[in-house]
Each structure stands twice: as C-alpha cells, then as structure tokens.
Amino acid sequence: MRPAASVILFTVLSGFGFGYLAALGLGVVTPTGGAAFGLWGLGYALAVGGLLASTLHLGQPRRALLAFSQWRSSWLSREAWAAVASLLVLAPMALSDGLGLGWPRAIGGLGAGLALATLGCTAMIYAQLRTVPRWHHWLTPALFAGFATTGAAILAQTGALAMGLCLGLSLLLGLGFRLGDRQFAASGATLASATGLGRIGTPAVFEQPHAGGNYLTVEMIHVVGRRHAHKLRAIAVTGSGLIPALVLLTLPAGWPATVLALTLHLVGALAARWLFFAEAEHVVGLYYGQR
Amino acid sequence: MNALPDHCEQRLGLVIDLDTCVGCQACVTACKGWNDQGTTGPLDDVNPYGTAPSGVFFNRVHSYQVQPADGVAEIVNFPRSCLHCADAPCVTVCPTGASYKRSADGIVLVNEAACIGCGLCAWACPYGAREMNPVRGVMQKCTLCVDRIYNESLPEADREPACGRTCPTGARHFGDLADPQSPVSRLVADRGGYDLMPEMATLPTNQYLPPRRKGPPPRTSLLAPLLDLQASGLAGWLDRLLGKI
Numbered sequence: 149m150r151p152a153a154s155v156i157l158f159t160v161l162s163g164f165g166f167g168y169l170a171a172l173g174l175g176v177v178t179p180t181g182g183a184a185f186g187l188w189g190l191g192y193a194l195a196v197g198g199l200l201a202s203t204l205h206l207g208q209p210r211r212a213l214l215a216f217s218q219w220r221s222s223w224l225s226r227e228a229w230a231a232v233a234s235l236l237v238l239a240p241m242a243l244s245d246g247l248g249l250g251w252p253r254a255i256g257g258l259g260a261g262l263a264l265a266t267l268g269c270t271a272m273i274y275a276q277l278r279t280v281p282r283w284h285h286w287l288t289p290a291l292f293a294g295f296a297t298t299g300a301a302i303l304a305q306t307g308a309l310a311m312g313l314c315l316g317l318s319l320l321l322g323l324g325f326r327l328g329d330r331q332f333a334a335s336g337a338t339l340a341s342a343t344g345l346g347r348i349g350t351p352a353v354f355e356q357p358h359a360g361g362n363y364l365t366v367e368m369i370h371v372v373g374r375r376h377a378h379k380l381r382a383i384a385v386t387g388s389g390l391i392p393a394l395v396l397l398t399l400p401a402g403w404p405a406t407v408l409a410l411t412l413h414l415v416g417a418l419a420a421r422w423l424f425f426a427e428a429e430h431v432v433g434l435y436y437g438q439r
Numbered sequence: 440m441n442a443l444p445d446h447c448e449q450r451l452g453l454v455i456d457l458d459t460c461v462g463c464q465a466c467v468t469a470c471k472g473w474n475d476q477g478t479t480g481p482l483d484d485v486n487p488y489g490t491a492p493s494g495v496f497f498n499r500v501h502s503y504q505v506q507p508a509d510g511v512a513e514i515v516n517f518p519r520s521c522l523h524c525a526d527a528p529c530v531t532v533c534p535t536g537a538s539y540k541r542s543a544d545g546i547v548l549v550n551e552a553a554c555i556g557c558g559l560c561a562w563a564c565p566y567g568a569r570e571m572n573p574v575r576g577v578m579q580k581c582t583l584c585v586d587r588i589y590n591e592s593l594p595e596a597d598r599e600p601a602c603g604r605t606c607p608t609g610a611r612h613f614g615d616l617a618d619p620q621s622p623v624s625r626l627v628a629d630r631g632g633y634d635l636m637p638e639m640a641t642l643p644t645n646q647y648l649p650p651r652r653k654g655p656p657p658r659t660s661l662l663a664p665l666l667d668l669q670a671s672g673l674a675g676w677l678d679r680l681l682g683k684i
Contacts, residue, residue, distance in 0.1 A: 149562070207556020207576025214535035214553055221442045224534035224559055276532070278639055279565045336638040337565070339503075343517055344633045344647050345457075349507035354514055357467075357499040360492050363570040367558065431636065432567035435501055435519060 149280065150370040151425035154204035159424075160295070160417050162198025163267060165191055166234065167296030168303055170263040172245070173238050173256035177304045180248060188242035192235065195263075199231060223276055227269035234262030267296050274424075281335035282328045282428045287320070291424075294320050295388070295417050302392060302410045307401065311393045314413070318389030321420060325381055332429050332439070342434040353437030369433040373426030380419045387416025443530055444542035450617035451544045451583055452523050452644035453603065454626050458651045460610040462502055462516030466602035470498040470520075470581075473601035478586045479551075483574040495570045497521065497581040498602055505650075515650055518611070520602070521568035521581035522635065522643035523547050529560035529569060529580075538578070545617070545644055546585055551577045565639040588613075616644055 169191040171177060179187050203209040216232075218225040238259035244251035271292035274283040294317045301310040339353075340346025392409035399405035429439040474497060475482045484494030498520040506512040523540075527547050530538050537553035538560045540546070549560075549569075556576040561569040569580045584600035587593060597604060603611035614623030623646075626632065632646035670678045 205557065207558075207571060207578075208554060211535065211553065211555045214537075215555060215557075216534075218534050218536050221531045222534045224532065224557065228534065273532075273559065277563055278528070279563060337636055341638060342565075342636050343501075343503060343515075344635055344649065345503060345505050345515055345517075347633075347649055348652070349505040349512070351503045351505045351515070353501070354504040355502040357501045357519070358496075362493050362496070363561070363573070364567045366493075367561065367571070368567070430562070431565045431639070435567060 149425045149428040149430060150367050151373045151422050152205055154201050156418065156421045156425065158198045158202035158205070159270060159292075160198070160414065160421050161194050161201065162231075163270065163292060163296045164299040164414070164417070165194025165196075165198055166231075166263040166266050167298075167300035169195060169234065169238055170260035170296075171300040171304045173241055173258075173260035173263065175253050175256060176300075176306060179245060181246065184242070184245040188238075188245065192242075195231070195235065223269050223272040227266060227273065230262055230266040230269050234259050234266055237262055264293075264296075267292055278335070279431050280428045281331040281337070281431070283424075284335070285327065285331060287324045287327060291320060291324055291420075295420070298389065299410065299413055299417065302396070302406060302413055305401065305406055307396070310409075311396050314389040314393035314396070314409075316389070318385050318393075321385050321388060325385075325423075328427070335431070337431040337434060339434045339437065342431065356436065364432055365436065365438075368430035369436060369438050370426065371438065373422065377423060377427060380423050384416050384420035384423060387412050388420055389413070389416065391416075443525075443527060443540055444545075447525070447540075447542055447545035447617065449544045449615045450523075450525070450644045451546060451588070451614070452616050452623075452646070453520075453583075453600065454612040454614070454616075454623045454632060454646045454648060455518055456610040456612070456626075456630075456648040457515050457517060458610075458648060459608045460500075460516040460518060461608055462500055462514075463607060464500050465605050465607060466518060466611060467496060467498050467500055469601040469605035471496055473584065473587070474582070477584075479579065479582050482579065483572050485573045493573070495572055495579050497568075497570075497579070499567075510653065510655070513650065513653065518602070519566060519568075520645075521547060521583075522566055522641070522645040523581075523583060525642035525644060526640060528563040528639075528641060532559045532563045534559070546583045547580070548582055548585065549578050549580055551575070551579075554578050565636050565641065566643075583613075616646065 172188055172191055203212055215225055215228050219229050241256040241259055271289035275288035278284050298313040298317045301313045339351050343351055345351040392413045395405055395409040433439040471482055474480055482495040486492050501517040501519055503515045503517055504512050505515050523545055527540055530540050535553045535555055537550045554577040560578055569578050572579050588598050599613040603613045612623050614621045616624055627646045630648040632648050634643050
C-alpha cells in the first residue's frame with residue numbers, strides 16, 4: 149500500500165494525541181493552572197491536527213461531514229463519531245483542571261474511554277480489511293493501542309510505567325513484523341485462487357493488461373517504499389521503545405529526558421507507520437503478478 | 440443507511456467464458472467508450488497522449504499462461520471487472536453511504552455526489568474493481584451499464600452491458616444469476632462456473648467459466664513433416680558422402 153504522508157501523520161499524531169488526552173482524562177497526570185491549559189491544549193492540538201491531516205487524503209474533503217452518516221456499518225464513520233464525542237466530553241475536564249473547578253474525574257474517565265474507542269476504530273479501519281492480510285490481524289489494534297499508550301506514558305512522565313510500556317511496545321512490534329510476514333501466505337490468496345485457473349494448471353502472468361500504471365498499481369502495489377525495510381524495521385523497534393526506555397532509565401527524570409525520549413519514540417513510530425503501509429501487500433497485486 | 444440488502448430480488452451479473460475470450464480488448468474499449476459519455480462519465484485520463492498515460496477503466500483484460508500438470512502450456516485471457524458481490528466489502532466500509540448495493544437487482548453503485556474520495560472501498564475490494572477518478576477525486580466503478588440495461592430508448596438488443604454487447608466471441612453473458620433457470624445460471628451449472636478468490640468471502644455474483652480441457656497433445660512434433668527433408672542432387676551426394684565418413 150502506498151505510504152501517504154497525510155495518513156502516516158494522521159495515525160501517528162492523532163494516536164499519540166488521543167492517548168495523551170486519555171491519560172489526562174483518567175488523571176494519570178493532573179496539571180493545574182497554566183500548565184493544565186498548555187498540556188490539555190497539546191493533546192487537543194495533536195488529536196485535532198492529526199484528524200485535519202487525514203482530510204488531506206480525501207479526494208473531496210468538502211464533503212467530509214457526510215462521513216458521520218454510516219456509523220452502523222463503517223469503522224471510518226464510527227471513528228469520526230468517537231473522535232468528536234471524546235473531544236467534546238473531555239472539554240469540561242480540561243476546563244476543570246485549568247481553572248481548578250474540581251469537577252468529578254468520572255467525566256475524564258468517560259472521555260478517556262471514548263478517546264481509546266477512537267483509537268480502536270482507527271485500528272479497525274485497517275484490521276477489518278481481509279484484502280490486506282498483514283493488517284487483518286489482532287496485532288493491528290494491539291500496536292495502535294501500544295503506540296498511543298506508550299507515547300502518552302512518556303509525556304505524562306510516568307517513570308517505570310513508561311519504561312515498561314516502551315519495552316512492551318518494542319516486543320510487540322518485533323512480534324508484529326515476524327507474524328506479519330506470514331499473513332499473506334496464511335490468507336490462502338494466490339494467483340491460482342484469484343483467477344480460478346489453479347483448477348487447470350499453474351498460472352503465471354503472461355502479459356499485463358495495460359502498459360502504464362493505474363490507480364491500483366500506484367495505490368496498492370507500491371513496492372518502492374519497501375526498499376529500506378530492514379533498516380526501517382531496526383529504527384522502528386529500537387526508536388519507538390528500546391532507546392527511549394534506555395534514555396528514561398539513565399538520564400535524570402525531568403523534561404529534557406522526557407522530550408528526548410518522546411522525540412526518539414515518535415521517530416520510531418513514524419518509521420513503524422511507514423512500514424505499516426509500505427509492507428502491507430494487497431491481494432489485487434496477485435492479478436498483476438506483483439505484491 | 441446503506442448497509443447491504445438482506446435479499447436481492449434479482450442478482451444481475453456477468454458470466455465470463457475464459458474458454459472463448461480471445462483477449463481482443465474490445466470490451467475494454469466499449470466499456471470506456473460507453474461509460475465515458477454515459478451517466479457515470481467522464482472516465483478521466485491523465486496525460487493520455489504523453490509518455491505515461493493513465494486513467495479510469497472499469498474493465499481490464501489480463502493474460503495468463505497456465506501450465507497443466509501434463510501437456511503444453513496455454514494462454515488464458517482474463518477480463519477483470521466488478522463482480523457485484525452479495526457480501527460486498529466495498530459497501531460496508533464506506534463512511535458516507537456513497538457506495539451501495541441495490542436490493543432490486545444487486546448492482547453495486549457509487550453515488551458520486553456523496554463520495555469523499557477516501558479510497559477505503561478500493562482498499563476493501565480484492566478484485567481491483569474500483570479506480571479513483573484522478574481529476575474529480577471520486578471513486579468510480581462498473582455499473583453493469585445500468586444506463587443501458589433498463590434504457591427503453593435503446594433497441595432491445597442493446598439493453599445489455601456494453602462489454603457483452605460488443606464481445607465478438609460471445610464470451611460475456613449477461614443475466615440474472617438468482618434465477619436457476621436463466622441462461623446464465625444454466626451455463627454456470629453446465630460448465631462448472633466458479634467464484635474468484637472465494638477465501639475473501641465476498642460471494643461474487645459474476646461467475647467465470649474455466650477453459651475446456653484440451654485433448655492430448657499430438658505424439659510427434661507438429662513440425663515433423665517439415666523437418667524430414669530429403670536432400671537431392673549435389674547436396675544429396677554430399678549428404679550421403681559425408682554420412683559415410
């Protein structure tokens with residue numbers, strides 16, 4: 149699949165943003181006064197910024213509001229609802245923290261639940277697709293949750309919890325690469341099943357249907373992005389978890405260590421998300437003899 | 440709400456005969472020609488006369504070489520277009536309801552006025568049936584020529600999809616696959632028609648008829664009579680002489 153910058157930014161930033169908003173809502177950190185407005189504002193900026201980046205991916209962004217209509221069948225529509233609901237429900241909690249109103253934490257808890265539901269919907273947009281076997285796996289939602297909670301835990305300066313989540317994320321990511329490599333074969337889709345010609349022999353592509361590219365070959369048979377896959381896998385596994393955990397362990401706790409660990413984590417997350425798309429092979433490639 | 444209909448009164452679709460398709464691409468051209476100017480058009484192209492042309496087509500004809508376990512390999516031409524699936528994943532993933540399946544005849548369509556061009560339906564389709572219009576930013580797909588098949592201003596013979604109407608070998612049959620007595624359903628039953636990529640659980644309406652089994656290959660090479668040359672005259676004398684040395 150083509151790694152579109154807008155979707156990579158969207159999923160990384162809004163994932164991190166909603167994760168952090170959930171942490172603020174649950175009261176994992178309870179900043180007060182100006183700091184509260186600053187940190188809640190950061191969470192909102194990331195979540196909303198990511199959502200806006202995603203609209204750049206649309207062919208007709210002016211009609212984006214129509215995406216709220218199909219929540220009964222579409223994960224993308226559910227994501228839109230969950231995102232708006234969590235941002236609205238968390239707003240009073242942000243106000244309460246900033247102005248010291250002391251409103252019940254339950255509001256934040258509800259908002260955090262909705263923020264996590266948003267992440268789940270985002271992950272399900274990909275995980276529901278049988279046509280992309282690497283995504284059609286429980287690891288997809290697990291990784292989306294892993295990235296969001298790890299980024300949030302680092303920024304929330306949770307110490308040992310952040311370190312543990314970092315290590316867990318790296319493990320999960322490594323497992324994801326390992327299991328993901330087997331998913332296409334496990335799906336059972338082959339050129340023989342795609343054409344049904346397996347019943348008379350072994351098919352191979354003789355001639356392509358068109359000499360130039362088309363939407364399918366550009367969007368779903370994108371092989372250029374896999375060129376540096378091995379290096380990017382190493383950057384993703386070490387950057388998103390192992391090195392940030394080391395930074396948090398060795399440097400004295402405080403903002404410099406937090407910012408450094410978070411920056412490294414986000415670099416790793418971007419590398420991982422690039423690969424999430426670039427290494428995802430769509431079954432339509434079978435018709436072209438390519439993956 | 441545009442969830443999938445529980446039941447379709449008809450299941451209109453195509454039965455594609457891989458035994459008779461000669462790969463002439465006439466269906467590709469007829470499809471583009473009709474739909475570019477029909478109610479679903481235009482099917483925009485980018486750089487059509489340049490070095491890297493690309494554009495929207497609803498129908499593409501692939502070509503495969505199939506090697507049987509015994510005998511010589513054969514070429515199979517393979518038209519690929521929307522299969523108007525009963526369990527169409529392109530419909531359920533759509534966030535706006537632009538992608539829908541009609542309960543009356545089972546045709547899967549895109550309401551372009553409601554399409555935001557997110558591309559998720561094309562991702563959900565195993566068969567590559569959907570292509571994004573590069574100019575208008577909306578998704579397009581085969582309509583089973585819905586503007587022909589019910590069009591009473593056309594002569595009755597023309598009320599079938601443009602691809603089938605134009606096919607010079609009669610490899611594309613149009614009809615109702617929900618009716619077991621329809622000519623297309625009987626073709627499927629007689630010839631062992633099948634679904635593409637059944638593991639994707641899309642329950643396609645369109646069916647493909649496999650190439651018929653070819654007879655055993657001839658024992659000797661087809662070129663054998665030509666190879667059995669008898670030299671005469673000087674060449675014959677030389678041939679006999681050199682054969683003895």
